[in-house]
Structures are given as C-alpha cells and as structure tokens.
Amino acid sequence: MSTTLRFPIIAQDHVQGAADAPITLVEYGDYQCPHCARAHPVVKGLQRRFGEQLRVVFRNFPLTEIHGHALHAAIAGESVGAQLGNDGYWKIHDAIYEHQMDSATALSDAQLVRYGASVGADPARIASDLESDAYVDRIQADFSGGVRSGVNGTPTFFVNGERYDGDWSDVDTFARDLTRQSGERTARPAAAVPRSTHEHRV
Amino acid sequence: MSPSTTSTPLPPGTAAPDFTLPVTPDQHVALAEFRGRPVILAFYPADWSPVCGDQMALYNQVLPEFTRLGAELLGISVDGSWCHRAFSEARNLHFPLLADFQPKGDVARRYGVYREDDGTSERALFVIDADGIIRWSYRSPLGVNPGADGILEALEALPAHGGIHQETAT
Numbered sequence: 019m020s021t022t023l024r025f026p027i028i029a030q031d032h033v034q035g036a037a038d039a040p041i042t043l044v045e046y047g048d049y050q051c052p053h054c055a056r057a058h059p060v061v062k063g064l065q066r067r068f069g070e071q072l073r074v075v076f077r078n079f080p081l082t083e084i085h086g087h088a089l090h091a092a093i094a095g096e097s098v099g100a101q102l103g104n105d106g107y108w109k110i111h112d113a114i115y116e117h118q119m120d121s122a123t124a125l126s127d128a129q130l131v132r133y134g135a136s137v138g139a140d141p142a143r144i145a146s147d148l149e150s151d152a153y154v155d156r157i158q159a160d161f162s163g164g165v166r167s168g169v170n171g172t173p174t175f176f177v178n179g180e181r182y183d184g185d186w187s188d189v190d191t192f193a194r195d196l197t198r199q200s201g202e203r204t205a206r207p208a209a210a211v212p213r214s215t216h217e218h219r220v
Numbered sequence: 221m222s223p224s225t226t227s228t229p230l231p232p233g234t235a236a237p238d239f240t241l242p243v244t245p246d247q248h249v250a251l252a253e254f255r256g257r258p259v260i261l262a263f264y265p266a267d268w269s270p271v272c273g274d275q276m277a278l279y280n281q282v283l284p285e286f287t288r289l290g291a292e293l294l295g296i297s298v299d300g301s302w303c304h305r306a307f308s309e310a311r312n313l314h315f316p317l318l319a320d321f322q323p324k325g326d327v328a329r330r331y332g333v334y335r336e337d338d339g340t341s342e343r344a345l346f347v348i349d350a351d352g353i354i355r356w357s358y359r360s361p362l363g364v365n366p367g368a369d370g371i372l373e374a375l376e377a378l379p380a381h382g383g384i385h386q387e388t389a390t
Contacts, residue, residue, distance in 0.1 A: 019358070020369045083280045083312045165282055170367035171274040183364075 020168035021181040027075055030156070032099065032107050034065070035073030041200040043072060044176040046079040046164040049091030049114050050125055051172045056187060058115035063189035064196065072196075076111060078160040079172050087125035089157065094130035096153035098139040109137035229332045229344050229357040236261075236348040237330040241318040242301040249294075249316065252352070258291040258378055259348040260371055263333050265340040265362060267299045267307035267317075275343070275365045280313050282368045289375040291347075294318055298325050298340055333359065347374040 023044060027033065035042075045061065047054040065072055078095075080088035091114055099107030113133040117124050127148050135141040147153065164174070168181055175182040177199040184195045230236075236259075240250040251259065264275060279286075279293060286293050295317040299307070304317040320327045320341065328334040328341035335342055345366060347356040356374035360366035 019360075019366055081277050081281050083314070084277050161281070162285070165278075165285070165368050166372065168367045168369050170278060170365035 020166065021183075022167065023176040023179040023181075024167045025163040027073075032076045032095075032104065032111070033073060034075075034104075034108055036070060037073065039071055039073035041068060041072045041196060042075065042178055043196065044075040044077065044179075046077050046160075046169045046172060046174045048078075048080045048085055048088045048172040049095070050085035050088040050118065051081070052119070054173045055115050055118040057173045058112075060186060060189050060192060064193055067189065067193050068196070077164060078157045079164045079169055079174070080157065080161065081172065087130075089151075089154070090127055090148050091125050091130060092157045093148055093151065093153050094134055094144055096156060097144045097147040098134045098137060100153075101139045101143060102137070106137055106139060110134055110139070113137060227332050227334060227336075227342065229342070229346070229359050230354055231357060232355050234354045236346065236352050236354050237327070238352075239327045239330070241296070241320060241327060243316045243318055244305065245301045249318065251348075254292050255352055256350050258289070258350055258355075258375055259346075260286060260291050260293045260375075261331070261346040261348065262293065262295045263328055263331065263341040263344040263346075264295065264297050265335070265338075265343060266297055267303050271343075271363055271365050276307075276313060277311055278365065278368060280311065280315065282372075283314055285368075285372060286375070289372070291375050296320050296327060296341070298328065345371060347371060347378075349378050 027042065027044070043061070043064065045057070047057070061074060065074060078092045080092050082089045095107060095110055095114065098110040110133050113136065114125070114130070117129070117133065123129060127145070130148065131141045131144045134144040167176070173186065175186060177196055180199060182195065182199060185191045236251060238251045240248050243249040262275075262279065276295060279295070283293060293315040295315065297317070298320050300321045301319040304319055308317055325334045325339065325341060331344070331346065333342040333344040342359050343362055343364070343366065344359040345357065346354055349355045355378060356370070358366060358370055
C-alpha cells in the first residue's frame with residue numbers, strides 16, 4: 019500500500035508558501051467533506067505557527083457519489099483560480115470551507131457563485147464554468163493521483179511526501195508531528211521512515 | 221492494534237474458492253460467473269461502521285478505473301442482504317455487496333479472513349484473475365482503510381485481459 023506521494027508538486031498546483039520551505043504539507047480534500055472543514059482552521063493554525071517554514075498544497079479529492087456539491091465546489095475553486103490566480107484560489111478555498119456548515123444550501127451553485135464574486139471573480143464566468151463542468155479533467159487528475167498515492171479518504175495529508183496518519187484535529191499535536199515527520203524525512207531515506215497507523219479515521 | 225494471527229489470507233497463486241452468495245434478498249451470485257475477467261473481492265467487517273463507509277465510498281468513486289481495467293468489484297461482509305441493501309442505497313453504491321451471512325462467515329473462513337473473536341471478517345482484499353487464480357491478497361489492519369492503489373497495481377500487473385490469451389494472439 020502506498021503511503022508516499024507519487025506526484026510531485028507542479029506549477030499548476032494550488033500552493034501557499036515558498037518552494038524551498040523545509041516542510042511541505044499536501045492536503046487531498048473535498049469541499050463538501052465536514053472533516054475537511056474541521057481541518058481547515060487547523061491548517062491555518064499550522065501556517066501561522068510555522069510561517070515561512072511551511073508550504074501548503076491543496077489537491078482536489080471530491081467524493082462526488084456521496085457529496086452532491088463537491089464537484090461544483092471544486093470547479094468554482096478552479097474557475098476563480100483561473101480568473102484571479104493563486105491568491106484568488108485560496109480566497110475562495112477559505113470562503114467555501116468557512117461557509118460549508120452554514121446551511122443545507124451553503125454549497126449550492128448560487129452560493130458558490132456568490133463566494134467567487136465576493137473575492138473579486140466574475141460571477142457570470144463561474145456560473146458558466148459550473149454549467150459546463152469545466153476543469154473536470156484537472157480535478158479528476160488530482161483525484162486519480164491521490165488514489166495512486168494511497169489517499170483513502172478526506173482529508174488525507176502528506177508531510178514532505180509521506181502520508182500522515184496521525185491526528186490532524188488539533189494544532190498542537192499536528193504541529194509536533196509535522197516537525198518530527200519532516201525532520202525524519204530529511205534525516206533518513208524515505209523507506210526507513212516508520213509508518214504509524216491510526217486506529218480510526220474520524 | 222493487535223492483528224489476529226489465527227487467520228492468513230489465501231496467498232497469490234491459490235485457486236480462488238468458488239462460492240454462491242445472496243447479492244439481494246432474492247438473487248444470488250456465484251464467483252464462477254465472473255470467469256473470464258478479473259474480480260476484486262473486498263472483505264470488510266461491517267456495513268455502517270465509519271471506516272468501512274469511507275472504504276466503500278472510495279471504491280465507489282474509483283469504480284470507473286476498475287471498470288476500465290476490465291475488473292468486477294464485489295464487496296463482502298457477514299451482514300445480511302437487507303442490511304446491505306439499506307447501506308448500499310444510503311451510500312449510493314454502484315457495485316454489489318455480497319451477504320456472507322448463512323452459514324455465517326463461511327466464505328471469509330475459506331479465504332482465511334474470518335475473525336473468530338468478534339464474528340466478522342478482516343478488512344482484506346483479493347485480486348482474482350480471469351482464470352480464477354488469486355494474484356494478490358492483502359489484509360489491512362482492521363481500523364485502517366487500505367485505499368485503492370494496491371488493487372489498481374495488482375490489476376495492472378495481470379497479464380493481458382482475458383487471461384488465457386497471450387498478448388501476441390491478436
């Protein structure tokens with residue numbers, strides 16, 4: 019079973035932080051996944067704590083069969099990213115996760131368009147991208163790459179290329195593990211890194 | 221986690237034991253019916269438990285890739301067919317769930333993945349080739365979703381689809 023990120027970070031990825039940051043955290047996430055919404059402020063907390071030491075990458079892993087709005091939420095993100103660039107992508111990324119729990123219609127097409135407009139994107143273009151299922155190939159490529167890397171649910175994190183199976187729900191714990199796992203990765207070859215398994219995925 | 225050492229999944233190279241199990245309350249399916257194409261057998265402990273849900277939701281989503289590789293996916297647990305139906309409908313699953321319910325766990329036992337302690341099956345995967353031979357098997361720690369990458373690699377490692385035909389035959 020793979021626990022190693024098979025696909026390196028590329029220019030098309032959604033990235034926050036410098037390429038030479040000593041720690042890279044890759045998240046495979048689903049915009050309708052409640053666990054991902056819970057993880058969102060934790061990742062923000064890590065970014066505040068590690069500052070320039072941390073690079074964060076988000077890749078799409080929409081489980082569309084159980085989350086009816088997950089694909090369109092991902093498309094809205096890509097549409098805003100295409101219009102406004104990386105900064106715009108992260109703004110709607112934040113907006114979607116911050117509003118995900120607001121109501122049963124928090125991720126309806128109308129709301130997704132609204133979040134995009136609120137960060138400065140053209141609402142008509144988002145609406146037409148949703149209508150035409152634009153960017154589906156790119157989103158599917160994220161998903162397939164995640165499957166090959168051993169992503170088994172959302173959110174799944176990789177720390178410097180190695181899957182993180184610890185507790186992501188608490189900033190202190192995650193920060194401690196991030197330091198340790200990234201340290202191990204730089205100190206030893208990948209194959210020698212002991213793999214921890216956790217008992218349950220909440 | 222202390223994985224039981226009493227059962228070991230049947231290893232690669234073994235002929236997959238045939239079975240007939242309920243797939244709905246009034247229909248049965250036999251493994252032999254799938255001869256001629258690869259089969260993925262995914263044993264899991266129970267409908268509804270959180271990890272199983274995630275695992276089946278993932279396989280549901282990866283189903284187009286399994287299909288592209290010519291494979292048939294069958295989920296198996298000791299739950300009854302009515303329970304499977306409710307679970308499958310709730311999760312919108314597009315592949316069959318087989319009820320290893322009567323005699324309970326008989327198929328899991330024959331594949332070496334029955335858990336005597338709690339009367340469920342291990343979380344175990346088998347990739348069976350078109351000729352009915354197990355080509356890959358894997359038992360995951362009970363609480364860990366094994367993902368789909370191992371299955372995809374095992375399917376891709378199979379010889380030309382159709383099994384008995386050499387790649388050069390056509």
